[in-house]
Amino acid sequence: DTGVSQDPRHKITKRGQNVTFRCDPISEHNRLYWYRQTLGQGPEFLTYFQNEAQLEKSRLLSDRFSAERPKGSFSTLEIQRTEQGDSAMYLCASSLETLGNYGYTFGSGTRLTVV
Amino acid sequence: AQSVTQLGSHVSVSEGALVLLRCNYSSSVPPYLFWYVQYPNQGLQLLLKYTSAATLVKGINGFEAEFKKSETSFHLTKPSAHMSDAAEYFCAVSDSSGANNLFFGTGTRLTVIP
Numbered sequence: 001d002t003g004v005s006q007d008p009r010h011k012i013t014k015r016g017q018n019v020t021f022r023c024d025p026i027s028e029h030n031r032l033y034w035y036r037q038t039l040g041q042g043p044e045f046l047t048y049f050q051n052e053a054q055l056e057k058s059r060l061l062s063d064r065f066s067a068e069r070p071k072g073s074f075s076t077l078e079i080q081r082t083e084q085g086d087s088a089m090y091l092c093a094s095s096l097e098t099l100g101n102y103g104y105t106f107g108s109g110t111r112l113t114v115v
Numbered sequence: 116a117q118s119v120t121q122l123g124s125h126v127s128v129s130e131g132a133l134v135l136l137r138c139n140y141s142s143s144v145p146p147y148l149f150w151y152v153q154y155p156n157q158g159l160q161l162l163l164k165y166t167s168a169a170t171l172v173k174g175i176n177g178f179e180a181e182f183k184k185s186e187t188s189f190h191l192t193k194p195s196a197h198m199s200d201a202a203e204y205f206c207a208v209s210d211s212s213g214a215n216n217l218f219f220g221t222g223t224r225l226t227v228i229p
Contacts, residue, residue: 041221042220042222045217095215
């Protein structure tokens, strides 16, 4: 297992289209996180799963965003009716247990450009 | 609520010089503190973390940070900069109560001058 994988690495889409990103965490990690990073900013928390349960969602996660983690393995993040403001790097991270014990392992991210 | 402030969005040092990247935190509960590094078009890599054990934390690539509660600081240092240290560095905080989301600073871009 080589780490957290994200697909695609880059996505260009027209405004109004739907997009879906995939994250494959480290296999033994039960926690999975999604963050968004806009240009010149630090990552901002979007949502978090423990196994298949989505336990926390940020106010940044509008109703156009939905995340799933079926069977507690990979996760998908879907953005419906994309807007130019959705252009950002979407980062996935996973951890085995509590943040304080292990910290996160981040993937390389999916860069979304909405034109 | 937790937050971090990184002083200096850009820092330039000469190769071989001391690296000092500043981070001040705000937290209503005992914090966990982290430093991450990000290379262009890459995800974030954990450099080091403070989780209420030793206040001087050693990380990878020769970096270390000291937790100073009285100053609410967690500055990142490296005695001698290397060209490969050029990257974006992010300080982050979480509380120790079991919350799982990190609050990141806006980052400091480190340039190393040959």
